[in-house]
Amino acid sequence: MKQLTSINELNTEIHQYKHLGNTIGYVPTMGYLHEGHLNLIEAARKENDIVILSIFVNPLQFGPNEDFDSYPRDIKRDLELAAKCGVDLVFSPDVAEMYPSEPSYTVIVKNRVNVLCGRSRVGHFDGVATVLTKLFNIVQPNRAYFGMKDAQQVAVVEGLLKEFHFPIELRAIETIREQDGLAKSSRNVKLSEQERKEAPAIYRSLTIAETAIKNGEKSKDIIIEQMMKSIEQNTSGTIDYIEVLAYPELQDIEVIKGKVIIAVAVKFTNARLIDNITLDV
């Protein structure tokens, strides 16, 4: 496995891959790899000749009160994991390589951002879209892999690829879960023993909603009410939001119809957990 930190060197390598007719699968990350990332790498490995993983903690997507400096980093461990999972090349530039000066051009995302987690993270998706625009141009992948755990990010990337005509196939990979249904997340370890027992109720509430919709329930309000009741009765967490929206447009709907996302965020003492399902009704 190769590791490169320079855009110029990566350009040369990409040129070679393309010249030889290889397809490139790309997994963008901010490092500190967990099972969710490994799942994306595995999917990319199955579908492409070359797998490129980037590790870059992007300052542009952190708000002033967010944890850019303390964001966990462990490049040595990440490289070991990436090599084990069959990654061909890791691109791990530093901030000066990606942003040699204050950026003069940034991408502003106008839709799909003022809902779900984006509501409380103003500017976050502008930072994500800006860095991905740069990374997509540098890596020139055939396919890019994102986890559905962050469904709002997937929706934003879908719009970005479409509006900027990137010839890249978006591959949205299903959330991986613990046996009891809890979505895997590095935050789960921050739950107390009792909270960990309660947390699967979040996914259970989504399955309750799914069953009700499959049985013909069309009212968004009734679905939200049922989920709220189920989470409140079974956890000590505080509901941050439960939303039912058109997907991937993330627009408000009254009647559940077409492709929809049901998304939920619950705050526990030291961790805020998110989960979602998408349905085609």
Ligand code: PAF
């Ligand atoms: O999901 C992430 O880790 C980041 O938002 C991404 C897509 C790597 C962009 O910095």
